[in-house]
Amino acid sequence: MIDTSFLLPGLVLFVFTFALLRRVSAYHAFTDGAKDGMKLFVDVYPALLAMMFAITLLRESGLMLMFTDWMKTISGSVPSEIWPMVVFRPISGNASLAVLIDIFKTCGVDSLAGQMASVIQGSTDTTFYVITLYFSSVGIRKIKNALSIGLIADVAGISMAVLLTLLFYA
Amino acid sequence: MNLLWLIMIAVSLMYAFFTGNISVINDVCLKVxxxxxxFVLPLICMTCFWNGVLYVAKEAGMIKVLEKWFHPFLKWLFPDIKEDEETLGYVATNITVNMFGLGSAATPVGLKAMQGMQKHNPKKDTATRSMVTFLVLNTAGVTLLPTxxxxxxxxxxxxxxxxFMPLAIFSTVFxxxxxxxVDRWCNHRD
Structure with missing residues (x-):
């Protein structure tokens, strides 16, 4: 596999060298940014809690198992735990994050399902949420074909994610 | 979303009652x-760190540089707002911040971009071609750094x-x- 551990330090080095050359007040910018990140907690925790509750119930009640068992018959070499992820990814970011955490917990983070779920989570954004939020913010009701094109892009991204993971990790 | 959430919970609970699995559900209620x-706490702390790095990048003018690179491309994608530098700027910032994987920081700028596009909209309740393109870009979510x-x-x-990052980046770009x-193919007449 390609060594990717240089990616993050490299990026940080690049940003900080840039800041050094420009002589900007990087320290204050950093602490300001971190402070804004802290505000996220208030938004993220309630939404994720709601979703974790629903997803955990689905799993613990045995419904999720029924669904994945049923999908196993048609999914071939794709791990069946992935299917809830594929279903929830376009609907809600927090729901798919909850499924992702669930997969990490039950299958392991470095398992095929764990890797695949990571790639899927990174491959597209939540279509329904983005479209609802952005259009409703300016009062647009006729959205033309935005939703269908968004979903086509999701299908493309998710299929590519599944294919690539099978290619590199299976 | 609301309906889906309620159905998920109600169906799971009914199924658990039906199969006599109720002590497990009790556990869920107590622990969730x-x-x-x-999970959220370490996640937020990590986001704080990357948000900090992003702000340093912003302060150093790197976001501006990236935006400049996108500019010709954006003018091609959004022909009906190409005179409106301010809105184009919001669009560019939204896409750049999204690339850093900070979706929630990108949203306020994205909403400003939508307001900017709405100003040029002749039919206020119908989406313009640029809005559709912008949202398709947003829903596909080009994320280079999934923090x-x-x-x-x-x-x-x-x-x-x-x-997973190279694979995720390739998939998101794809x-x-x-x-x-598809957007260009379907909406090129507008």
Whole structure:
């Protein structure tokens, strides 16, 4: 596999060298940014809690198992735990994050399902949420074909994610 | 969303009652609050760090440089707002911040971009071509640095935390490419 551990330090080095050359007040910018990140907690925790509750119930009640068992018959070499992820990814970011955490917990983070779920989570954004939020913010009701094109892009991204993971990790 | 959520919970609960699995559900009710907290807290701390790095990049003018690179491309994608530098700027910032995986920081700028496009909209309740393109780009979500995922994977002690990144980046670029192409194909007459 390609060594990717240089990616993050490299990026940080690049940003900080840039800041050094420009002589900007990087320290204050950093602490300001971190402070804004802290505000996220208030938004993220309630939404994720709601979703974790629903997803955990689905799993613990045995419904999720029924669904994945049923999908196993048609999914071939794709791990069946992935299917809830594929279903929830376009609907809600927090729901798919909850499924992702669930997969990490039950299958392991470095398992095929764990890797695949990571790639899927990174491959597209939540279509329904983005479209609802952005259009409703300016009062647009006729959205033309935005939703269908968004979903086509999701299908493309998710299929590519599944294919690539099978290619590199299976 | 509301309906889906309620159905998920109601159906699971009924199924559990039906199969006599109710003690497990009791456990879920008692623990889900703290379990979620345990996941969210490290996630937020990690996001704070990357948000800090992003702000340094912004302060150093790197976001501006990236925006300048996108400019010719954006003028081609959004022909009906190409005179409006301010709105184009919001669009560019939204896409750039999204690339850093900080979706929630990108949203306010994205909403400003929508307001800017609405100003040029002759029919106020109907989406313009630029709005559709912008949202397709947003829903495909070109993310080059998926910070949440990195945080989560390190929290689960992955031995290969960033290994998924090249694959995810390729998939997200592919999704956006397909989205923009389909959009251009269907809406080129507008």
């Amino acid at each position: 609050g703290k379990d979620t907290f345990d 949440t995922l990195i945080a989560l994977r390190s929290e689960f002690h992955s031995l290969d935390i960033t290994g 999704a956006s490419f397909v989205g923009v192409m």
